[in-house]
Amino acid sequence: AQSVTQLGSHVSVSEGALVLLRCNYSSSVPPYLFWYVQYPNQGLQLLLKYTSAATLVKGINGFEAEFKKSETSFHLTKPSAHMSDAAEYFCAVSVPNSGYSTLTFGKGTMLLVSP
Amino acid sequence: ETGVTQTPRHLVMGMTNKKSLKCEQHLGHNAMYWYKQSAKKPLELMFVYSLEERVENNSVPSRFSPECPNSSHLFLHLHTLQPEDSALYLCASSQARGGTEAFFGQGTRLTVV
Numbered sequence: 001a002q003s004v005t006q007l008g009s010h011v012s013v014s015e016g017a018l019v020l021l022r023c024n025y026s027s028s029v030p031p032y033l034f035w036y037v038q039y040p041n042q043g044l045q046l047l048l049k050y051t052s053a054a055t056l057v058k059g060i061n062g063f064e065a066e067f068k069k070s071e072t073s074f075h076l077t078k079p080s081a082h083m084s085d086a087a088e089y090f091c092a093v094s095v096p097n098s099g100y101s102t103l104t105f106g107k108g109t110m111l112l113v114s115p
Numbered sequence: 116e117t118g119v120t121q122t123p124r125h126l127v128m129g130m131t132n133k134k135s136l137k138c139e140q141h142l143g144h145n146a147m148y149w150y151k152q153s154a155k156k157p158l159e160l161m162f163v164y165s166l167e168e169r170v171e172n173n174s175v176p177s178r179f180s181p182e183c184p185n186s187s188h189l190f191l192h193l194h195t196l197q198p199e200d201s202a203l204y205l206c207a208s209s210q211a212r213g214g215t216e217a218f219f220g221q222g223t224r225l226t227v228v
Contacts, residue, residue: 034216041221041222043121043221044205044219045219046216046218051214090158094214095214096213098213098214099165099211099212100171100209100211100215101148101207101209101210101213101214101215101217103160103217105158
């Protein structure tokens, strides 16, 4: 079984500041990891994914995440926050040895960006 | 139309009504999913169809009944719901292989009164 823990239900940053959203996972097999973003009244949009290739993964909108096996972490970062980044972010884990996408999501982190 | 489309976007229904949610994907995928998103709770996987067969049913009450007539369409039939079933219902699709990402629709906001 796999699980995801996202530290902090809300994170507040100023525009232009570093964004850091934390994600720790638990998995009995080498996992695949994902970050999704959800804007109000919208579905989830894939930001980036780790599938056992490079440990530093670059995604859309300037976001990136680093897979650290020793820390079982997959934290999401962006060097400079924009107002348009305000949304809810979900980390998810999946196992590659099933016949479909078995995503397990964290509870989400709401990113608030102030001017 | 591209991506994953859900209709309706909003639905208000009484506890004795019967309604259906519809999902259509235009991505050539062969696995489809229903998720429930409630306030302050993680996304809950409800049902999975892979290659048009139901492969997962996560202890969902029988008042929710899925249907997958083909690889592009997915329905969720609703009957005698409870107020606690009010939530955002998200449809997703993916390739039928492990570890792949899922693509989500915009969701149906359901309110049970």
